[in-house]
Amino acid sequence: MEMGFAHLTVLLEETISLLQVRQGGLYVDGTLGGGGHTRALLEASQPDGRVVAIDQDRMALDYAREWGKPYAHRLQLVKGNFRHLPQLLGYIGIERVDGVICDLGVSSPQLDEGERGFSYQHDAVLDMRMDEMANFTAKDLLNTWDQVDLTRVFRDYGEEKWSARVAERVVQARQRKPLATTGELVDVIKAAIPAAARRTGPHPARRIFQALRIAVNDELGALRDLLEAVPSCLNAGGRVAVITFHSLEDRMVKKAFQYEAKECVCPPHTPKCVCGHKAQLNVITRRPVQAGEEELDANPRARSAKLRVAEKL
């Protein structure tokens, strides 16, 4: 993409096609980033479709103010967290829309902006906040959470086999001096993971950095809130598309869609329904949609991407 904000959009055609974007529709992109999905929504809904594009990262919005100029009358930029979707739409006088897309995780420019601390390849302060107004950083987490919680974060969000060892080393290191930089963390991780295990697979710090990013930004909490709120934000026949990059996230999306597709959620063998639950969604993708060979060749990041779509009844 131009102007140095290069983010290769994943599953672009699949998302637009499964959202059934139509002329004149009103759509939300909850994760603007480099704007790949937003632009495609604007194109597919022209000449009069409208898009509300949300991001919690000021950088994404600044960039969109430039590239979005030709679409200004149809594109509304909102700084905020998609976990507050109904409120964010309410502020701009919208109750329901025809489609919502959320493409989770970080954008490539966030990783490339070394000083934000997302990347183990740049030495920087341990920050990792997507929202620069948030007051909890990776440095706070690493220097204050106890060993058990650190182990859990590294294991659950990073799927790191050596989580307990890394957590133990973090606690030892911070007793000498609080951890301050990504470089110091990389050294701790390298010392914790046995040399033989470090020689295979991706960079030894990759999984721990991913885990910290998910925890610092409460990414699973935000997804949970979004999934709970999104049916009430859709018009009948409107669709929601979520792209995940982590098995925990994909499971949350799958379960939430399945739950909202049920007429009754009483425990099995309950003689008479007492839950009062009503189905709100129809699951469109029984299995997650994944990138084809061509996309994988062009964008290795697409390998873990999974797209699920549901329709409001």
Ligand SMILES: C[S@@+](CC[C@H](N)C(=O)[O-])C[C@H]1O[C@@H](n2cnc3c(N)ncnc32)[C@H](O)[C@@H]1O
């Ligand atoms: C993977 S990128 C989106 C890329 C975009 N679809 C594109 O094609 O360029 C994810 C973006 O969502 C933002 N983001 C992540 N979680 C968010 C949340 N809970 N609320 C708002 N924005 C979020 C990040 O700041 C990042 O810019």
